[in-house]
Amino acid sequence: MSGNNSQPGRTVASRMLAILDAFDFEHPRLSLSELARRADLSLPTTHRLVGELTSWRGLEREDDGKYRVGLHLLELGLLSGVHTRLRDVAMPFMQELYEATRENVHLAVRDGDKALYVEKLTGHRSVPIISRTGGRLPLHTTGVGKALLAWASPAVIDSHLGRQLSRPTRYSIREPGRLRRDLRRTRRRGFATTREEMTLGSCSVASPVLVDDEPVAAVGVVVRSSSLELDRLAPPVLAAARGIGARLAEAGDDPYPGYVRDHTPRPNR
Amino acid sequence: MSGNNSQPGRTVASRMLAILDAFDFEHPRLSLSELARRADLSLPTTHRLVGELTSWRGLEREDDGKYRVGLHLLELGLLSGVHTRLRDVAMPFMQELYEATRENVHLAVRDGDKALYVEKLTGHRSVPIISRTGGRLPLHTTGVGKALLAWASPAVIDSHLGRQLSRPTRYSIREPGRLRRDLRRTRRRGFATTREEMTLGSCSVASPVLVDDEPVAAVGVVVRSSSLELDRLAPPVLAAARGIGARLAEAGDDPYPGYVRDHTPRPNR
Known part of the structure; x- marks a missing residue:
């Protein structure tokens, strides 16, 4: 598990969900460092997980480098x-x-x-x-x-x-x-x-x-x-x-x- | 990492995303064993990750024990x-x-x-x-x-x-x-x-x-x-x-x- 984290007891899965939960109505667009801060994760961990989420198209990187929720999460949500x-x-x-x-x-x-x-x-x-x-x-x-x-x-x-x-x-x-x-x-x-x-x-x-x-x-x-x-x-x-x-x-x-x-x-x- | 898996090189994050991707239009409701098969994961790994996703309310367990996409994923998707x-x-x-x-x-x-x-x-x-x-x-x-x-x-x-x-x-x-x-x-x-x-x-x-x-x-x-x-x-x-x-x-x-x-x-x- 990635060790350089303030809460080593957290599972990788819960870290990924914390990144998704960093987004809300008041924060629809976040930079990598804002994501790390809001999810309480180290920058390298955030970088790696955001990379996986982006290639999965659950997040989208915009032209200014900020991230937002991507089309694939909308598509999944519409299956609810x-x-x-x-x-x-x-x-x-x-x-x-x-x-x-x-x-x-x-x-x-x-x-x-x-x-x-x-x-x-x-x-x-x-x-x-x-x-x-x-x-x-x-x-x-x-x-x-x-x-x-x-x-x-x-x-x-x-x-x-x-x-x-x-x-x-x-x-x-x-x-x-x-x-x-x-x-x-x-x-x-x-x-x-x-x-x-x-x-x-x-x-x-x-x-x-x-x-x-x-x-x-x-x-x-x-x-x-x-x-x-x-x-x-x-x-x-x-x-x-x-x-x-x-x-x-x-x-x-x-x-x-x-x-x-x-x-x-x-x-x- | 959970070792009893057919593809030990897969990251935990990618396993979690594979569980979400098991759902699609033809498969809006899945049992734990169907999820394991479609995500190509062992039953214990699936059980653990589905548990995390359910308590996060990204998945919902229905009365007959099947899972489907939950309200929290819809809510996230609507932020896209x-x-x-x-x-x-x-x-x-x-x-x-x-x-x-x-x-x-x-x-x-x-x-x-x-x-x-x-x-x-x-x-x-x-x-x-x-x-x-x-x-x-x-x-x-x-x-x-x-x-x-x-x-x-x-x-x-x-x-x-x-x-x-x-x-x-x-x-x-x-x-x-x-x-x-x-x-x-x-x-x-x-x-x-x-x-x-x-x-x-x-x-x-x-x-x-x-x-x-x-x-x-x-x-x-x-x-x-x-x-x-x-x-x-x-x-x-x-x-x-x-x-x-x-x-x-x-x-x-x-x-x-x-x-x-x-x-x-x-x-x-």
Whole structure:
């Protein structure tokens, strides 16, 4: 094993994963020395592992010598179940929701205490917002997050409400009692709303995608706060969430339920 | 190093990458022994590395004991430049193209001798097709592929035409002379077309996204072959390709040109 390292107990595998984990939203491009520092590895070890990752095309070296995540990691990631099973099934329903609203349409899953945005449809006329595919936002300040939390198990809700909750705007709800009432109302109505709780100027409506009563994802729409008729948006959001849930339940174990496999043209409509 | 392996010269890092490479479109879910066989590793080595990858959440173990690519690899992949720089910029233009056509809209990049599909928008009324995000199809039988090839360097074109070209349908063009004429016509018109060359029943129109005259991507639409007015589809496809190219040229080195960073609401339109 490469001995000139500060933590000789680390495995080579974990060193390689530490290099990949050096990249995040705030650090999408890193030099070799930045990589070594962020992964806590010696420069020679970093150099060798980055070389292997680059020839594998998991990393790409740009013209200025900085590295970023490469095409092969994107390709691998797109094989994940969240993409092939959930996102591909959800896409036509999200597209209908976009057509009905012309606003940002989100698909998110719960990843620990955050909502991870798996897909986002957006048009030139949609309100500019900070979500991005692959990004995470808090559960208690986003529509999709509240929808995921409201249908989570009591243990998950309790553990979430027990934390110190962030407050991105003055409208964010972080008092456990108020949040609990909001989640109860969300379950009763079948959809969550936020009013400038994540971003000033933006409101949202979201509903969970339920499979066997489990919230496997949430779908939502973000609009500018001047369009205050959030209740009007609920029916198409609910229809999309239910459509995705029904299709997923139907798909069972199929790894690619959203994908057409044979080359035979289907009869025209 | 773990000695009980058939190829003791392989590095631990390359063994880990071999495990990831065992997954592909045809093999999205693999048992431990299938992983060992496909990665050409001993079962103990596979077990140990899969354990590290699973606790890192790059792999997920499903209820039946099979493994598949996990959420963390999707999250990492979405940090790639192709996603954050290209796909996020392209999305609103693709959305407009979808609204104008209601058909499958593709964004692809050239990866060696294949078109890699980076994004696909599809509705319930779109013709069912075999493309999928993260998938690859041949350059010479797809609209986006021909658009990428037509604007490639003469060396790339020559090397491509020198290969044995596949023929997924009886309409696929694989004679070098005919293909060369098709590519010349594509460059002259500014867009590529295919007529049942990849899939019987489907036709396509695509145009390259040019930045400094380089075809960095291609955008295209796939329709059923009963809608034969491909030329009618060319103007919105060209507009989308040009719009994306102009936005990319403008964005320069910004790693997230499609993303809104601050929380300040923009004034209403």
